[in-house]
Amino acid sequence: MDCMQQTRHNIPGTDNDRCRLKYVNLERHENHVSHDTLGLSGQHLVVRRGKPFKLTLLFRSRAWNPHSEDLVLEVWIGGLSERIPVHFFREMPDSLSWTAQIYPGDMHRQSVIVHLCSPALSSVALYDLLVHIETAWDKRSYAVGSFVLLCNPWLKDDAVYMPLDVQIQEYVKSDFGLVYMGTHLNICKRPWSFGQYEPGVLEACLKLLQVSPQHLRDKQRDYVRRADPVYLSRVVCAMVNCNDDLGLVEGRWEGSYRGGVRPTEWSGSADILHRWLSSNCCPVRYGQCWVFASVLCTVMRVLGIPSRVVTVFNAAHDTNGNLKIEEIYSTRGEKVGLSKDSIWNFHVWVECWMRRPDLGPGFDGWQVVDPTPQEKSAGIFCCGPCPVVAIQRGCLGVPYDTSFVYASVDADVVRLIVRGGLVVGRRVDTQWVGQLIYTKSIGSDRPENLTRAYKRKGHATAAVNAQHRMCKTQSLRGVSPNLEVSLQIERVPLAGENICVCVTVTNRASRRRVLVEHLNAQLKQYCSSPQESFWKTHRELHIQPGEVLTLHHAIPPSEYESVLAGEDIVNVAVVIKDVRTKERVLATEEFNIISPQITIELQGGDSVQMRKEYTVQVSFTNTLTKALSGVVLTVEGSGLLEGKHQTRMLLLQPGHSIEKKVSIMAASPGTKLLMASLSHSSSPSAVTRSFHRVSVLTA
Structure with a gap:
């Protein structure tokens, strides 16, 4: 059906000698374009507060006579209502009240176009709309539909106005x-x-x-x-x-x-x-x-x-x-x-x-x-x-x-x-x-x-x-003014690489020190405390007055691959203890490993036409040092694919790949997301995910 048919409301009448309303065209498409609400709803007229929107009223037996009949609109939300008399165009309508106006040229033989406008600070809601045709001796009322009223960031008088x-x-x-x-x-x-x-x-x-x-x-x-x-x-x-x-x-x-x-x-x-x-x-x-x-x-x-x-x-x-x-x-x-x-x-x-x-x-x-x-x-x-x-x-x-x-x-x-x-x-x-x-x-x-x-x-x-x-009485560098300790991750590692940690110790005292270094690594989720340590080391150090020691440590993949899940974070901490004074200084860092990536390639680029079929190639290469068992590669995408599409492999050796090809078709415009995930039984919680944005264009 065309737009006119979709927005038409048939209204029954009785006497032929009086003005009767046949239907109201809510002019959805035109109003949606004008109010920047196109696509927000297929069920309702959606408009923004403080901006006029257009209604076309068609009469059944004869035209509306503004000299003998009053035309009144009424809006309802819940038990609240407001009557809005329809007037011919005024240059300065009241922005604090609902207005309903007929612009020059909008009166026709059997119809009239009314421009309805809410105050700039109206309530966000679904409103019911009524039309009344009133004379001194008669009143006819018609329930003609509903509309949704939203905030208007384009309007200066709106509390959410945004200038650009x-x-x-x-x-x-x-x-x-x-x-x-x-x-x-x-x-x-x-x-x-x-x-x-x-x-x-x-x-x-x-x-x-x-x-x-x-x-x-x-x-x-x-x-x-x-x-x-x-x-x-x-x-x-x-x-x-x-x-x-x-x-x-x-x-x-x-x-x-x-x-x-x-x-x-x-x-x-x-x-x-x-x-x-x-x-x-x-x-x-x-x-x-x-x-x-x-x-x-x-x-x-x-x-x-x-x-x-x-x-x-x-x-x-x-x-x-x-x-x-x-x-x-x-x-x-x-x-x-x-x-x-x-x-x-x-x-x-x-x-x-x-x-x-x-x-x-x-x-x-x-x-x-x-x-x-x-x-x-x-x-x-x-x-x-x-x-x-x-x-x-x-x-x-x-x-x-x-x-x-x-x-x-x-x-x-x-x-x-x-x-x-x-x-x-x-x-x-x-x-x-x-x-x-x-x-x-x-x-x-x-x-x-x-x-x-x-x-x-x-x-x-x-x-x-x-x-x-x-709580700022202590130095950021530690509790001892003469012993400074810092810890740094030399580079954020890819999965399958060594985690390289650098600890720097500076002795600002005038005496030689004997120190003990305790270095510890734990897994943690972003929002919780760490789990038990998966790697630790300690050793004795000797440091001269004024000397700076740079200590390098490497945590090999074999120490973390069996326990590190895709979303996990590593907490690394070092405690340096002075053997003679028992002073202890702490330094910490937290980081996440770069997970192996799933590649998603869309035929013809990242923009697709509605209702056309396209091919997507999804692949994953095992960059770890160990084989992965029970591998499942899953592809899904709301608005592009029905359900989940999977491929499985019993064993994925280091350096080898798993691939899946799927066909997509979009039924509606907008931005859609393809999601690919890879899980394996070697570490059930270690799920790798990748996403790919797809822009769907109308034909």
């Missing part, structure tokens, strides 16, 4: 993003399909608002407050996790993922939103921080609020709010998980762009909104919106959750060496937390470094500086 169109293209309209992961020494990027143009995604986002505790508790109050993006962001943030409500995603960071999907296997938001909606709001299993953040980014972009996914490398989780994170090590350099505080190698949250009239113009702009359920905010598991500028300035009393977010990027790390329950060494690191903060650059796949936006020097308040001084 390239920003809106990236932070509202783009359905593709990158999530940065790994460690600050080896940053990996994972593509993510936000999928806001996938069928049913907008409807799932609207459902999310309808089942929120705020809406279920007081529908009318919730509808009124939905005009405010600050309120919307808090509601959506809490609803992305399922801890307090009928939310989207259930988190899991350890143990079995049976009964759900491993967090690392998700590549887009649409599948998660579809599963939640089709299961009658049962939480989707399972997510971790980048899944929560990416889904939140999708929902906010759908609602028209500019949003981007941001990664903090070495993000602190400060449970007691003292801006200090304690890490405990044994005298042999083993990291022990005894502290309630923690540091994640990376943590992913969202920044949303909005004005903050509740705080004043100095706090407008990017706001941190973090849906990962770590701590409660006002009794629920959400975080933000917290102004980035408040974090940079150290204004810890600014709502919402600024103190917690500030600690995430700027807390100090106090590393303790403990023996027999006593602290025998202490080191304070003021640089480790929030070492890098990244997001995807506008219009490119390069990272944009946001670190200075959060951590510009010299802007913290006196209260923050006072708290920091309490």
